Amino acid sequence: MTRKHNFSAGPAALPQSVLARAQEEMLDWHGKGLSIMEMSHRSQEFVSVAETAEQDLRDLLDIPANYKVLFLQGGATSQFGMVPMNLLRGAAAADYIDTGIWSGKAIEEASRYTQVGLVASSKDEHYTRVPAQAELKLNPAAAYVHYTSNETIGGLEFDYVPETGEVPLVVDMSSDILARPIDVSRYGLIYAGAQKNIGPAGLTVVIVRDDLIGNTLAGTPTMFDYQVHAAADSMNNTPPTFAWYMTGLVFKWLKEQGGVEGIARINARKAERLYGAIDGSDFYANPIAPANRSIMNVPFTLADSALDKLFLERAEAAGLLNLKGHRSVGGMRASIYNAVSEESVEALVAFMQEFERTAG
Numbered sequence: 001m002t003r004k005h006n007f008s009a010g011p012a013a014l015p016q017s018v019l020a021r022a023q024e025e026m027l028d029w030h031g032k033g034l035s036i037m038e039m040s041h042r043s044q045e046f047v048s049v050a051e052t053a054e055q056d057l058r059d060l061l062d063i064p065a066n067y068k069v070l071f072l073q074g075g076a077t078s079q080f081g082m083v084p085m086n087l088l089r090g091a092a093a094a095d096y097i098d099t100g101i102w103s104g105k106a107i108e109e110a111s112r113y114t115q116v117g118l119v120a121s122s123k124d125e126h127y128t129r130v131p132a133q134a135e136l137k138l139n140p141a142a143a144y145v146h147y148t149s150n151e152t153i154g155g156l157e158f159d160y161v162p163e164t165g166e167v168p169l170v171v172d173m174s175s176d177i178l179a180r181p182i183d184v185s186r187y188g189l190i191y192a193g194a195q196k197n198i199g200p201a202g203l204t205v206v207i208v209r210d211d212l213i214g215n216t217l218a219g220t221p222t223m224f225d226y227q228v229h230a231a232a233d234s235m236n237n238t239p240p241t242f243a244w245y246m247t248g249l250v251f252k253w254l255k256e257q258g259g260v261e262g263i264a265r266i267n268a269r270k271a272e273r274l275y276g277a278i279d280g281s282d283f284y285a286n287p288i289a290p291a292n293r294s295i296m297n298v299p300f301t302l303a304d305s306a307l308d309k310l311f312l313e314r315a316e317a318a319g320l321l322n323l324k325g326h327r328s329v330g331g332m333r334a335s336i337y338n339a340v341s342e343e344s345v346e347a348l349v350a351f352m353q354e355f356e357r358t359a360g
């Protein structure tokens with residue numbers, strides 16, 4: 001068996017040791033004679049898996065005690081609606097920062113529930129930079145301010161945490177959670193789909209300050225109420241047990257890497273290596289302002305787009321998978337999440353240099 005270099009944007013690469021551990025435990029979890037997938041979510045065994053995963057996440061991100069950690073379903077996309085349903089709390093408006101496709105989707109969904117204030121947008125600059133703090137036109141009466149810390153498709157990442165005063169800050173951290181240390185206390189709510197830096201698809205993590213929940217919009221479905229999930233330890237109904245278990249294994253793996261501080265150093269080296277290769281060549285290009293370049297998703301174009309197809313064919317033949325850019329932007333994109341090793345990035349850089357030499 002040869003594992004390939006996987007640059008998928010999500011569902012994305014998982015640590016090989018995590019997959020191997022899951023394989024070992026697949027038929028007989030801890031001598032119980034059945035797999036974790038076949039157990040009741042209410043069993044003592046699964047509850048301990050679930051609680052350990054939550055504690056490990058709390059340790060990794062140093063989550064304060066007044067924050068609930070929820071393990072939900074429905075993807076980050078459900079959060080686009082759940083955030084306004086839960087956090088409007090009688091206010092007439094919510095503020096949003098527009099930095100690309102994902103924040104745009106969050107804005108579109110929130111507009112169904114409230115008046116959206118567009119605090120700032122870099123649309124006119126094709127989303128090649130993040131609006132600066134001084135550009136944010138914040139409404140002090142807004143229920144919250146929402147932003148997308150890392151635009152997975154555009155490859156654009158905030159290099160600062162917006163300062164919003166008394167107004168709670170909400171962030172879609174789907175594609176850069178756990179990539180580096182954060183100060184959770186700066187946020188009212190953090191959400192992230194699991195399938196990039198957390199674990200397999202099917203799970204969505206929400207970290208929310210407890211004073212913000214319990215006051216939903218009239219008519220909010222029970223399953224969209226954070227308070228319901230918090231009161232039931234995310235087991236109001238059957239949770240995605242296998243994804244939750246796998247996520248727990250990923251958290252243990254992250255701790256072995258030195259936690260988020262350790263992985264952040266590795267991530268910085270990977271990003272530097274790849275952007276360095278792009279900038280060091282006239283053949284490859286990345287349009288994002290250097291300070292806002294994503295350390296997780298690296299889009300790049302070739303000088304001649306007629307070579308895109310050949311690039312992808314040769315890459316695949318060389319064992320480098322999922323480098324095609326998102327259909328909305330074209331070009332290439334290498335997602336280099338936590339589980340993508342430095343060896344994979346080295347292999348990609350070597351391939352890019354060889355391609356430029358022989359086809360460029």
Ligand SMILES: Cc1ncc(COP(=O)(O)O)c(C=O)c1O
Nearest residue numbers: 075076077102152172174175193
């Ligand atoms: C930043 C961001 N937000 C939201 C989503 C949507 O996530 P999901 O597919 O889990 O609903 C994605 C998915 O790629 C994403 O990258």
